[in-house]
Amino acid sequence: GDNEAAASDSGGRKKVRLTYGAISVPKTRGVFEKTLNDQGIDVEWVGPFPNHAPTLQAVATNTADFSFGGSSTPADQALLSGNKLVYVAWSKSTPRTSSIIALPNSGITGVKDLAGKKVAVNKAGLGEFLLVAALEKYNVPRDSVTFTYLNPPDAAPAFGSGKVDAWSIWSGPLELAEVQYGAKRIFVDGDELDKQIDFGSYLVRDDYAKKEADTIRKVIAAYKAEQDWANANPAEAQKIGNAVSKYPQAVVDKLVGENVQVTWSLINDEGIAQLQAGADWLSDHKVLSDKINIADHAVKL
Amino acid sequence: MSTVVASRVTRRYGERTVLDGLDLEIERGEFVALLGKSGCGKTTLLRALAGLDPVDGGTLEVPERRTVVFQEHRLLPWWKVWRNVAIGLPRATARARAQSALEEVGLDKHADAWPVTLSGGEAQRVALARALVREPELLLLDEPFAALDALTRLRMHGLVRDLTTRHRPAVLLVTHDVDEAILLADRVLTMRDGRIAAAHEVASEARDRGSAPFAALRHALLGELGVVEPLEHA
């Protein structure tokens, strides 16, 4: 590729182009950048991006070097579509708070009550998987429930104004809905399911992975350090995020109180196995268009 | 009692007063010709009578059913000639009436032509046909024969005269042709300084081009319009 120029500066310094989302603790705190600078790596921030898919595209088309640590599902599909990307890091989180929620006066108290109702989910994302898994677990036929595909920004008003009966959603909007609309959790991922389906992930171009293994290791280590800091200082981390999200204090308190721990690691055997299990579930449920072998698309560094 | 009564009509454009306390009456069935210099306000008066422009002062009484032949033909370019003539007529008889009106102006062959394909004089005749096919109580004609050759013009004169004797509308004809005014009108007016400057009843003897009264009236009118012409050959 022609990314030599982008990857290395004069004087042996490297440059990495990192994508970021609207909320980015590493970018905001500045520690991350300094750490890398000290190791001879300059950081160029590209973004912000609303979700994982466009960052994958930015990486695939060599306008950035790292995707932004987002959901593994679009990554799997992008790989199936022939993009030359590889997994270099993955994360798991505990507790898994993603939930299906309903309004208190909706008469829905459990998954079984969803039959005949409209549920908002994000298409082919965490929300949809959770709903599918929940229905399976409680033996509710899938076609008795109307899957209403809505991205979180559109789902919230629809849910709040009663245009949909329930909402399958992750942390953040979840707590906000609880505070604003008084929503109740009727199915919580970590409590009810034994497996994680969707993981956090970093991907790079495969040629980049071959040539810049060292840089990648340093970048991922820096990311991991940031995450460890956030795990240890949930209140401060939330504060950084909230400068952008501007959630009411009650929501922030709730988020801090949940104390979600996210663990990043470079791709390892466990990562491959977990990602594979998640991908298999997705393929079995026709979310992914085909079977995928994660090991072929992962680089252990 | 007159069909058209305009009294002390005033019309200003900015500083300029184009109609300045003008008085005019036209009886039912009367044919009045209006002469005047270019820009003296003939069209302005006609438009006021047609109810197209407001006036700045004075009163106007005109019948409901008026028709105007404008100085330009004003045919709808997107309608064929016959539909332009038939515009606003009841559907059932529209085509037939339009066709016969077109025949009268010598354009029956052009009934299905687009207006853009007409020559200047043809378009003017279509506009005339459009006005004549209705039966107005007041017919306002703004130089309807200007673009016509001598022969066609004579035929159109005959046509208008026929119609007016049949339906007896009040007619106001603006023209620049003094002969035409004398030959067609019962009364010839000249306009100046925003008013009717002079009025001449046309005696029936004066309708003969070769006659002395014709020559005299012609001379008088040309004089009022500022043209001095030798009278000797009359």
Next chain:
Amino acid sequence: MSTVVASRVTRRYGERTVLDGLDLEIERGEFVALLGKSGCGKTTLLRALAGLDPVDGGTLEVPERRTVVFQEHRLLPWWKVWRNVAIGLPRATARARAQSALEEVGLDKHADAWPVTLSGGEAQRVALARALVREPELLLLDEPFAALDALTRLRMHGLVRDLTTRHRPAVLLVTHDVDEAILLADRVLTMRDGRIAAAHEVASEARDRGSAPFAALRHALLGELGVVEPLEHA
């Protein structure tokens, strides 16, 4: 050698042949008037000479510098009157030349008016001024005086005659006024069936309205146009 040579010019619209092997020559400085029935093809010929329409057959030779006064005024509504006259003139002198041309047609006061505010005759005069301010080798006039009153018309005649004696362009004037044709032209043509049907040289004695040659030529021309008029009073 002639400035304008048209030979065997043919022009068809669909089935209809409007110009049918027409021949015409005009010399430098010659003033030719063209008479003919409404719709006989005068404008079509003029447009062909102006180079605006192609012909279906025959050859045309015309000078490069031509100007046309169309049957309609064709003023640009978005330009004030004086700019309409000055259109295409070199900037430096444009305003002054336009102003003096407008003065000649009696409209210097309207120099800064919008064209929509002009009366029919005023617009026609502006169009005339626009043509005269240029100094063409061929001047094509399509009924330029039709909307003018008698006095204004006489003044415009004088103007055109002045210009033609000064710059000696070839002139082709389409008109419906037989008197006008005789008084202005060196040669009067009548058109019929898509050709020049007759040509009359105008002797200088015939330019006097009261004279016998005038009356005779007038009678002849009206006859060619199909109008039979008593000759006795001449």
Next chain:
Amino acid sequence: MSTTAIAGPARTAEAGATPPKKRAVPYRTISWTVPVLLLLAWELASRSGLIAANVLPAPSSVGTTAWHLTETGELPHHLWESVKRAAVGLAIGATVGLVLGVLTGFSKLAEAIIDRNIQIIRAIPFLAILPLVMVWFGVGESGRYFLVALGTMFPIYLNTVLGIRQVDPKLLEMGRVVGLNRLELIRAAILPGALPSILLGLRLALTNAWLALVIAETVGAPAGIGFMATNAREFLQTDVIVLVIVLYALIGLTTDLIARALERRFLAWHPNYHGGKK
């Protein structure tokens, strides 16, 4: 000073069998040549590897994808859903736009009441009001119809007003003096005069309809080519992304052909559209 220059456009050397009036440019040939050439160039560039497949797949491979999706019935299904939505929304939007446009163009009072509000509202991008649409209409079809109607109404409104403004006031006067009532006047003088402009409004509206659908179909729609596009974007399925773009291009082409046919039909009288001399 040359006395007998031969004027360019008037020169006709003994015109014989073929009159020189015929249009010199074979319009159709040229106008189809360019798109076809572009397509060929694209295919060649792809095959030769000049363009990487994951950046822009070759037309032939897009064709294959299209064929696959047609066989499974997926593509026709999506297309049909979108066409249905576009048609319904457009019908509503065009009607509202036309009626409001005629009112505004016709009456000063109506203009005073309507126009400024429309100018304000139309500045708001659909995307920005998506959450509100959700609240007002829920997630059914009606919200999508609303968005399409909203997107199509404005160009039609604006172009109708423009068209009416440009109708020659002399013709309106003529209509009044021959005694037409308002409705007849609209039918005889205003709509035909405004038609070129209204047809353009329709063209612009159609584009907006598809754009509105791309946005509307990200919300709660289980089908449609906007939905297909969003999905493909989400999953980086370059061939489907490009297929969708090609679909839009084809839709544009069809629209253009239809619009041209309408123009030929309704503007036969117009010298600048087809034929006519003066």
Next chain:
Amino acid sequence: MSTTAIAGPARTAEAGATPPKKRAVPYRTISWTVPVLLLLAWELASRSGLIAANVLPAPSSVGTTAWHLTETGELPHHLWESVKRAAVGLAIGATVGLVLGVLTGFSKLAEAIIDRNIQIIRAIPFLAILPLVMVWFGVGESGRYFLVALGTMFPIYLNTVLGIRQVDPKLLEMGRVVGLNRLELIRAAILPGALPSILLGLRLALTNAWLALVIAETVGAPAGIGFMATNAREFLQTDVIVLVIVLYALIGLTTDLIARALERRFLAWHPNYHGGKK
């Protein structure tokens, strides 16, 4: 048959000091009344609890939000970024649209080469080509300029072509016979004649510019009101969502005022725009 009916419009009973020519409708008053009333109604509905604040906050609370964001400098920053992008993109798009439009309107050959391609390309919604834009331009400003230019170019192109088509061919002939060259003809007859239509194209283009920005600023833009809107949507900040909508409305209002001023300036001659009698 009544001989002396008094015609409605012509009746003028001894008009005195105030001539009856004056416009009956106080246009300005009415045209501002409606938006202001709507605003008041909204505020009242919100205060009275008819509309829940988390669905649609009151204008006053939106005002407060706006004030806050202005104090922190956030709002001016976003606005400035977007305005800059809109201006640059529009300048490019308008120029291209105008030039291509003039070519197409003027020459059959140019039309044959250009028109169909544009009709095809303009049917493709921006949103659908966002991925390609990223491929072509990366995530920098240039891609955003491109999207805005793309969105603005088409209405200007189409309306320019329409405007030129509607220029009276008689005036073009006149231009030719007084010896204007092509450029003079464009300046004297074509552009002024096409101007109402071109100005409308500009109005439509401005809307498209903002829409294009909403879309362009969802990807990789660290500022801009589209970015602000996306963020607000993402984090369900209803007051900011509504603030952004209000901002767009104000932009629409300003645009309309500017467009009207331009029309007043350039279309003074046009009887249907301002004054004029016949």
